[in-house]
Amino acid sequence: MSHKQQLIDQVIEAWRALQQQTPLVQCMTNSVANNYVANILLAAGASPAMIDNPFEAEDFTKISAALSINLGTPTTEQTQAMLISAQTAQQQQVPWVLDPVGYGAVLKWRSATVDQLLTFQPSIIRGNASEISTLAGSQIQSKGVDSTLNSHEVYAQAKSLLQYTECIAISGESDFIISKQFDAVIQVNGGCHLQPKITATGCALGALTAAYHAVSSPTIAALASHVHFAIAGKLAYEHAQTVGSFNVAFLDYVHMLDDNLIQQYVDIKIL
Amino acid sequence: MSHKQQLIDQVIEAWRALQQQTPLVQCMTNSVANNYVANILLAAGASPAMIDNPFEAEDFTKISAALSINLGTPTTEQTQAMLISAQTAQQQQVPWVLDPVGYGAVLKWRSATVDQLLTFQPSIIRGNASEISTLAGSQIQSKGVDSTLNSHEVYAQAKSLLQYTECIAISGESDFIISKQFDAVIQVNGGCHLQPKITATGCALGALTAAYHAVSSPTIAALASHVHFAIAGKLAYEHAQTVGSFNVAFLDYVHMLDDNLIQQYVDIKIL
Amino acid sequence: MSHKQQLIDQVIEAWRALQQQTPLVQCMTNSVANNYVANILLAAGASPAMIDNPFEAEDFTKISAALSINLGTPTTEQTQAMLISAQTAQQQQVPWVLDPVGYGAVLKWRSATVDQLLTFQPSIIRGNASEISTLAGSQIQSKGVDSTLNSHEVYAQAKSLLQYTECIAISGESDFIISKQFDAVIQVNGGCHLQPKITATGCALGALTAAYHAVSSPTIAALASHVHFAIAGKLAYEHAQTVGSFNVAFLDYVHMLDDNLIQQYVDIKIL
16 A cells, blocks of 8 residues: 555646646536536646537547546436447546436436446546445435535445446545555545535536546546645635635635645545 | 514524525526526525436425426426426425526417416416516517516516416516515515626526525515525625626625624515 | 728727617527626626527527527537527528537537538637637647637638638637628737636637627627727736636626727737
């Protein structure tokens, strides 16, 4: 298992690679999130493109450096496109991230799509505690698309998902990255309590994870994106304590993050 | 008829209940509004979920505390979902709010959908003066989706809509709440002239009305949401007089509203 | 050919006409852009309406003062609506602007739609350098939906597109307006390097061009919208140098622009 500073060095390296390569990231996300996701990815250094129709999905995935699939507000056409792109990503070895928004017993249609998508082996699965827990077989119910569980309650159980993927990332008050490569769980601290008050932060985190995955391994990608958000959230909250102003400051700090800030503020723990 | 302070007390009680219960609100809204609506509802204390496909509509409405339907940019699938959810809401007694965006002679397709939706008896109908006037049988034409009428010109005429619903809310320079329960019209003052310069404020107001309806009666829900916006708009304008900055401050004050601010700034009149 | 000050006078006149007439602009745009586009158009003085379904497209285009078509995230229904509205615009002489987002060899489906749309003779074609270059027959590949070319490299080649349209606008570090009317190219300077870091600024620029086209000729409309953005971008950057805060300030200045600011800050060159 890597030592902590080695992991931090790799996160910094991933951040640098993101700035240098500005990878093209195909984002299939929901209608609530897509503007925000695009702005977060641009601010972080990536080049997002929201191509999500079944007529262009295959061709576009082939030229993308990474793919992000988020099930927030699926339509029939978008679902078709997701299945095409996930299959293409698997065949062409394009790294891809699955965000199973709303997975559970109530939203059966999307959950069935998620089950199909899993067969195309996402490199990383990212979700909140309720989604990941349900995906790992729990019967606990989420409340709509927001989590009713804490992230620290589910990471042990979530390890069973490593049969489908290289890495699982669970966001919450603390985030947990479950790595097959390192056979370890990494806890990421930071952020602030206002983040869940802004819609689509989780969706943007999933897309940013895909962006980092274009330039690094699954574990380092998940770690880097969660550290990126944790630091930006913490610094933004120091400058703005109300939700509208915090949201503006958060985008500022997602953009202003650099290797010095990562080294100074990163707060991770290997479990 | 309730006295004014009784109404205010009930608004404050509704606000408290919203904070305590954070009700799950299913929002079927338009592609312009959905990010903004979700952020407003989160800031105000509710838990929004934008489930708007026909394959999940019924199951999701059944577990929702309230439903908001907004006709801004309907697609075939979304329209199917709206009809399913409205019917489910009626059958399961889930309170629901209808926002007939663009209702009128030009936009015939959505207007026909609105006519169908009315048969499922929304608890509250919310719109701008042009939409409500046309819905009440006037031949006056709106300009696109923005109103060409003033709210005070139409509230008398709008009473005919009480055959379909418990309460009608008309937004404008002053807002008017037409209550079947109290057999009265309540005027809500406040807000500021920049609000119509920000897209989807009306849509967000409709969704917030649904959120309040999860915890209070139709009249109090409509009154509380309009008071919430009127105060937040007034206070935001005191802090920011330009449209971009005002928009940020508005979200701040939607979040910061509390019982003291309501008591201090509420400006309503029973007509 | 007009002299420079004559052009500036016409830009100022167009801005005044936009404030006075608040034209209804039908925007068929992408799911990333639509909230931002609506807010930019409202701030600039226009009245946007995002009607993009095939069942209402024809009726709505007939009553619109201008039409903006943007191919960012097309669906089957939206594509049908675009073809209907473009044809209606041509028949009814409603001025319309085409923004061929992502045109090129990879995104074949939308590119075929763009080829069809061209037969309905848009008054103005607006895009980034990669899109316009590819549309003009170059084989150079764009990176996703962002440009890999500089605007000054392609304007000579872009003149061939005047067979389809009255005016071509290419956005970039400097913008270039290619006018059939004046048989000239006009360079617009201004803006700032943060603008490409905000998603949908190009899409909003296309829609604003349509808004100006409701009140002025193709060349003056394209010139006015690009000058509007160039000045707002320049002034916003003087007040905010980080991407989130800049975005807020940009909307402020789009709204605050007036004839004095145009006269003071306009920076154009007739080539």
